[in-house]
Amino acid sequence: MIVNISSITKKKALVIFLVILSLLVLPYSAVADTVSDLQRQKEAYALEAQKAREQSQKKATEADYLRSKMSQLNAEIREAESSLAITNSKISETNSLIESLKKQITEQEEMLEKEKVTMNGIISSWYMEGDSTSMINNIFSSSNLSEVITRQEYYESIKQQIEIRMEKIEELKKQLYEQKTLQDNNMAELSQHKNNQLLQKNTIEQQRNYQSYLLKSTTNTINELKQQEKNATQKAQEIQSKINRISATKxxxxxxxxxxxxxxxxxxxxxxxxxxxxxxxxxxxxxxxxxxxxxxxxxxxxxxxxxxxxxxxxxxxxxxxxxxxxxxxxxxxxxxxxxxxxxxxxxxxxxxxxxxxxxxxxxxxxxxxxxxxxxxxxxxxxxxxxxxxxxxxxxxxxxxxxxxxx
Missing domain, CATH: 3.90.70 (Cathepsin B; Chain A)
Known part of the structure; x- marks a missing residue:
């Protein structure tokens, strides 16, 4: 009788393989009955629904905070816009004042030029200091000496009045320039203040936009969690219905x-x-x-x-x-x-x-x-x-x- 060693070895290997497979396939564990296992599934879905509900409530609290934060930022934006409006109004008033001062300065300069022309004309026509010929002509053209003196005093008086007006015009012009310089400085400060306000407003708007993005994202998450809760609750109810049907059949x-x-x-x-x-x-x-x-x-x-x-x-x-x-x-x-x-x-x-x-x-x-x-x-x-x-x-x-x- 011839024994096939290879065949015996293969059979032993097959037996060992089946033993190992049986150990893997037949785990030593408890298996729940149908109702109990369904109850476990139902509780798992109920727990999932509860967690989704708790997370949704937590997110709702976050959403309320974000809405409050956005409301605060909107109030700050309105305040910044109001401040900007005041600043713009001041800038407009300052511009108007500067333009008015420019106009007044121009008017005073024109008046000053007129006074200069008038005085030069009078001096040229009637009274030239150090010009003896003109003086002699004035004397001979007058009916008497007192008339010459009176006319001379008159021209001298006119000259003094013109000089006084010119001094006043120069003083007023100086004051107007000082006011204009002050308003120009004020305008520069207002412009810088406006730029700062715009920067602040833009920063607040960026914060508001980010809060709006977070609120939208949070709202979407809340909706997803509510849907998840709804689905899990529905699954739990379906399993409970199945449990009821099984339990009804003893x-x-x-x-x-x-x-x-x-x-x-x-x-x-x-x-x-x-x-x-x-x-x-x-x-x-x-x-x-x-x-x-x-x-x-x-x-x-x-x-x-x-x-x-x-x-x-x-x-x-x-x-x-x-x-x-x-x-x-x-x-x-x-x-x-x-x-x-x-x-x-x-x-x-x-x-x-x-x-x-x-x-x-x-x-x-x-x-x-x-x-x-x-x-x-x-x-x-x-x-x-x-x-x-x-x-x-x-x-x-x-x-x-x-x-x-x-």
Whole structure:
């Protein structure tokens, strides 16, 4: 007989591969029943809606602050515009005053020129100091000497008056120039003040525009969060409707039915405030597996509050069972009714996983665990302890996995 070593090696490798694959595919974790898992989904959506609502309220507070800030900036802009209007009015008044001073200076200069012309004409015609010929002519042209003196005094008086007027004109002209210089300086200050006000106004407007941008962005975020809250709330309501429909149907089949024997029964519903380790989930919500394990442990004679002992130390933060400290649990395996019947006939209860019509994403598609009672097989019918209570029933086709407990 010739032995094919290569064939044996391949078979061993295949066996090792299948063993490793089974370890990966069959994780040792608890799977919630349909109602509990749906409840978890509903709570997740409710939490999402709550977070969206809280964030929306926080953003609404930010939006109120931004509106208040914009209102303040708008008031500052109005104040800046009012100050600018006053400055522009002062600039206009100053310009008018400067133009008026220019006009007055021009008028005074013209009057001064006229007075100069008048005085020069008089002096040239009637009185020239140091010109003896003119003096002699004035004397001979007069009827007497007193007339000459009188005329001379008159011209002298006219000259003095003209000189006085010229001095006054020069003084007034000087004053007008001083006023104009003062107004020119005032105009320069007003122009600089106006530029500063414009710069301040532009800065405030930029701040307002930025606040407006933030407000628009915040408002959009609020709308998105409100829509997110609405969607999550709607999802939670849809799941609650599904829970209500499932809960309204207590019996999915008649081959596995609830037993009235309560001597070693535990209900997960007895523990609404007992959390699964550090997770936010309670035994009442997702404790079908540990309640089933507790029933088996109690059946074998352990009488302390087993669910509390398991829940306190055996779960991770996501609510999955890490290990069982109360029984020797081989983990989930594909359902084998021959093995189940042997166990029951030998007086050993068997935990089985049931699929309730919703794929929960685990290896077997189960969403609830129950305990088949020893010696309860009668053909294709069995009795069970259901952690969700009496009055329920399942078909054999719904059972997808088993857990052999010692």
């Amino acid at each position: 019996t999915w089949g008649g081959q596995i039915t609830s037993s009235n024997d309560s001597s070693w029964y535990y209900s997960q519903l007895w523990y609404p405030n007992l959390y699964l380790g550090p997770s936010p989930y309670t035994v009442a919500q997702y404790g079908c597996l540990i309640s089933s394990l507790a029933m088996v442990a109690k059946y074998y004679g352990r009488n302390y509050d087993i669910p509390s002992a398991v829940a306190a130390s055996s779960f991770n933060s996501e609510g999955y069972l890490l290990y069982s400290p109360i029984v020797s649990d081989g983990g989930s395996q594909p359902i084998n009714w021959s093995r189940v019947n042997e166990e029951l006939a030998s007086g050993h209860p068997v935990v089985v996983g049931v699929a309730l019509g919703i794929n929960m994403g685990n290896s077997y598609g189960v969403s609830h665990f129950v305990v088949l009672k020893p010696y309860s097989q009668n053909g294709n019918t069995y009795q069970m302890h259901d952690p969700l209570g009496a009055g329920r029933g399942y078909d054999l086709s719904q059972v997808k996995a088993m857990r052999i407990i010692r």
